Amino acid sequence: MSIRSKLAWTFILLLIFGITAISSYSILFIRNYLLDQGERQLLNDSEWLAITIQNLQVDGNFETNLNEAARTSGYHLAIYDSDGRIYAEVPYNAEMRAEESLPDSLTQRLRQTDDVLLNDNPESEQFITFTHLEGTENPAEYLRVSIFKDQVYAPIKTIRWIIYTGMFISIGLVIVVSILFSRYISQPILELESTARDIAEGNTNQTLNLDRKDEFGTLADSLNRMADRLRADNLELKRMYQKQSQFFADIAHEIRNPLHTISGALEMLEMHELDEDMKKKYIKTASRQTHRINRLFKDLVTLQRYDSDDHFIEKKPFDLQLMVSMMKEMLEPEAQEKGLSLKCDNEPNRVFGDPDKIEQVLENLVSNAIKFTSEGSVQINTRTEGNSVIVEVEDTGIGISKEHLDRLFDRFYRTDKARSRDKGGTGLGLAVVKGILNAHGTEIHVESEPGMGSKFWFRLERVNA
Known part of the structure; x- marks a missing residue:
């Protein structure tokens, strides 16, 4: 997998995980917030409904007024008498039908402490409160107020849809931006890698032009300087190789001439009819060429020490x-x-x-x-x-x-x-x-x-x- 693909997938996965986590947390937070606010609203509404109902007169308009209170509040209402029997229930809804008697927990005067008791059973599909009515103008003794939890959670469906839509749009943008960003990040890396490979293969004439002021630009400048240095070193090595080749050729040539002279002098000395003056001449010639070779090697040793000996x-x-x-x-x-x-x-x-x-x-x-x-x-x-x-x-x-x-x-x-x-x-x-x-x-x-x-x-x- 190329570095561009790795960068793109890394950015995409990290941002998708981040967006998904934030979206999920947001939905959960909003749900809990709505649940808490629904419970608070139910408790507050139960108090003013209790006040309203306990002041209703028992006459021909009692049921009408009770229905109006239920319609206005949006809750399902049930009234119990002092014996725990249902006195009235509005509006009629079979799914929300109240029990015939109060639960045992409420028969003790709503746990003998609170006027309003919230039934917060998590398994129930409803929010339910029981309120004790005091000094009523009618037989009502307890008020039951209930509402389906789905009604409380109804706004969250719209919020969830908005969050999910925003999440998918964000993921799409993340994918596009990640691909573009990975291309922007990886392009100089690929150019650097290509140029470095060419230089490693000996093509030191390569020049990298990255118009950037970041670390990539600095690295490109360093790579260009390295290529220039290698190019200069290669030229110097080439020059030294040519010079060394010429040097060895010159040594061979310098030694060959006196050796030929010495060889010729020795051949002449082997001649029996050669007179003494000629023998002395050839011996002197051989000696002079031997001295020349000795001086040549002495100079070579001096130059070699100059090149390599710090204590020359x-x-x-x-x-x-x-x-x-x-x-x-x-x-x-x-x-x-x-x-x-x-x-x-x-x-x-x-x-x-x-x-x-x-x-x-x-x-x-x-x-x-x-x-x-x-x-x-x-x-x-x-x-x-x-x-x-x-x-x-x-x-x-x-x-x-x-x-x-x-x-x-x-x-x-x-x-x-x-x-x-x-x-x-x-x-x-x-x-x-x-x-x-x-x-x-x-x-x-x-x-x-x-x-x-x-x-x-x-x-x-x-x-x-």
């Missing part, structure tokens, strides 16, 4: 001037081998960061500058700016085109793949630099033009003395 860096104060000097000393032979000058403009500074990781950043940046600079110089500069120390690595090399700058720090991205591999690069150096500096809460910046050299720079937190 461990910050502490260190002497940046000493680190730059050591870097110059370590890489200067490589620069001199290419005929380059490696310069330093190094101010005394202590900074806050991970010294090992910052050393790796400097090594990558300076090594790259040396690799891609054919003539001129490579310079390492440090300068203080407020609470920061700016570290710059500037070269006079080939420069970088503007279209490459946005992707320069992506993993395995090269501006010139062939030339980069020839220089022994892994394609991960700048990605490692970006990861380390991002973990420090800072960024790597680049300024470059083709043929005009490049400048890479970043900030570190300065430790005040």
Whole structure:
């Protein structure tokens, strides 16, 4: 059974039960009220009839006056003499004919207390009162006044008909209103369920338009936001999947090239007629490619730790001037081998960061500058700016085109793949630099033009003395 049917039947049954209960209670209440009022009216009428009858004269008009009293009051009247025999009875009605004598209960002067006694036997079809007449102008001693209960209950038939008619009309309206109300309530629920099912099946482009200011409207907005979030997450997952696929393809490609070179060098070394100079050459080639693979996996481990390790860096104060000097000393032979000058403009500074990781950043940046600079110089500069120390690595090399700058720090991205591999690069150096500096809460910046050299720079937190 659908939720619309459940709601409709629930409202219909609840309201029908409520209307029926109220109607039944109303009828019962009115019946009891009429019964009570009928008894009170009978007692009051019995008193004034007793007064009227006890003043009637015994003459030719006695029976006529008695009939007039019965007609005017609407009751059946019977008069008993002192011996309990019926003296007169009007109007004649066989169904309401009085007993020949008073009941035993009335022979004791109407229980010796009340002048008017109501016979309230629930099994009787009549309301009956007995009244003692005093000081009468005629032989009458007791007056019996009676009326059928149906006459008292006569108005209730009309009232019952009115109540039942109103009840059935109300039930009809309840059915119509319940169906419309259940449709109004269930429509947004059905739309929400349909949209949620579509989203669960992967259709995150669904949008729910409910122009409502209640909880359904709030739920619809939440569902739309969830769909937007899922759509964005799906796009991000798709992008990451494509990036990961490209990443693994690049790894395979990067490893395959040096492995082919090593394999070729080993094959050449197996040749018996190979002279010693050529053997040394192939051994050096294999060693260089092995070192390249080792450096590739070292960079991959660094990037993997950056992606997953919350303790990737461990910050502490260190002497940046000493680190730059050591870097110059370590890489200067490589620069001199290419005929380059490696310069330093190094101010005394202590900074806050991970010294090992910052050393790796400097090594990558300076090594790259040396690799891609054919003539001129490579310079390492440090300068203080407020609470920061700016570290710059500037070269006079080939420069970088503007279209490459946005992707320069992506993993395995090269501006010139062939030339980069020839220089022994892994394609991960700048990605490692970006990861380390991002973990420090800072960024790597680049300024470059083709043929005009490049400048890479970043900030570190300065430790005040």
